[in-house]
Amino acid sequence: MKIIPAIDLMDGKVVRLYKGDPKQKTVYDDNPVEIAQKWENNGADMLHIVDLDATLGLGSNLAIIKKIIEKISIPIEIAGGLRDESIAMEAAKIAQRIVIGTLAFKEEEILKKLLDTLGSEKIVISVDHKDGKIVTHGWQQGTDIDLIDSIKNFLAMGFTEFLLTNVNRDGTLEGPDLVFLEQACNLNANVIASGGISNVKDVENVKEKNPFGVILGKALYENKISIEEAKKLS
Numbered sequence: 001m002k003i004i005p006a007i008d009l010m011d012g013k014v015v016r017l018y019k020g021d022p023k024q025k026t027v028y029d030d031n032p033v034e035i036a037q038k039w040e041n042n043g044a045d046m047l048h049i050v051d052l053d054a055t056l057g058l059g060s061n062l063a064i065i066k067k068i069i070e071k072i073s074i075p076i077e078i079a080g081g082l083r084d085e086s087i088a089m090e091a092a093k094i095a096q097r098i099v100i101g102t103l104a105f106k107e108e109e110i111l112k113k114l115l116d117t118l119g120s121e122k123i124v125i126s127v128d129h130k131d132g133k134i135v136t137h138g139w140q141q142g143t144d145i146d147l148i149d150s151i152k153n154f155l156a157m158g159f160t161e162f163l164l165t166n167v168n169r170d171g172t173l174e175g176p177d178l179v180f181l182e183q184a185c186n187l188n189a190n191v192i193a194s195g196g197i198s199n200v201k202d203v204e205n206v207k208e209k210n211p212f213g214v215i216l217g218k219a220l221y222e223n224k225i226s227i228e229e230a231k232k233l234s
Helices: 032-041 064-072 085-094 102-106 107-120 145-156 178-185 200-207 229-232
Strands: 002-010 012-020 021-027 047-051 076-079 097-100 125-129 133-136 141-146 161-166 190-194 213-216
Touching: 002 064, 002 190, 002 229, 012 032, 021 032, 021 125, 032 047, 032 064, 047 064, 047 178, 076 125, 076 145, 076 200, 085 097, 085 107, 085 229, 097 102, 097 107, 102 133, 102 229, 107 125, 107 145, 125 145, 133 145, 141 145, 145 178, 178 200, 200 213, 200 229, 213 229
Parallel strands: 002 047, 002 213, 047 076, 076 097, 097 125, 125 161, 161 190, 190 213
Antiparallel strands: 002 012, 012 021, 125 133, 133 141
16 A cells, blocks of 8 residues: 655645645645655655646646656655646656546546546545545536546546545544445556545554555644654555
8 A cells, every 4th residue: 555645836835735625725734845855755656636726727837746756766646727739748757656536527538538548546546425426626516426436437438546535524524424435446447545534443444445555744844743653554
C-alpha cells in the first residue's frame, strides 16, 4: 500500500479544507516546495498535489507545481481543475499521473481520447462521492450517479486507477469510509483511499481492504500520524 501525502494548494500556500468547503480553510505552510521535500525525505511513496484554485475556477498553481517537480524525485500525481483536453495533457507532460474527476463524468469522448493517448496507468479517475452518490466540480455539484456503478463502467472502458473520497469524511479526522472502500477494492480496481484518516489505526483499517494506496492529509499536517508510522503498516 502506497503512502501518499496530499499537498493542497490555494493562493500558493499549503492548505486543507473541511469537507471541501473553501470557506473552511486552514493554512499550514506558505512554502509548498519545502513541504514536498519534507514528505519525500520522510519516506513518502508518492505525492498527491491538488490545485484547489484550478478546481474552484479561481486561478492556477501550475508554476508552483512545476517547481515541486523540479525538486523531488518521487512520483507525483496532479489533481484539480483538469477539465479539458489541453489542460490535462499539459499536466500529463510533467507528472507521472493525472487525476481526472469532473471531465470523466461530463466528457466521455475526451476521456476516451486521453485513455488512448496516455494509457490507463497515467490516468486516475477521481470518484468523489457523498455516501455513494458522485459529486463533481470541486465537490460543489451533486449527481444521481451511483459510485460503484460508475467504477464498473470506467473499468469496462479500460481504466484501472481510482481515487476514492467520501466528501463527508474529508478533512474531518472522523475516520475513513471503510464500507465503500471495501466495495470498490472488491472490483479488482487499484483504489487510493482518501478522507477521514486520523491516526495509525485508521491506516491499519484501510490496509485491510487492500487498496493501492492511502492519502494522508490533515492528520499528517496536525502531527496525528507520521509517514514513518504509516510506512511500517504498508
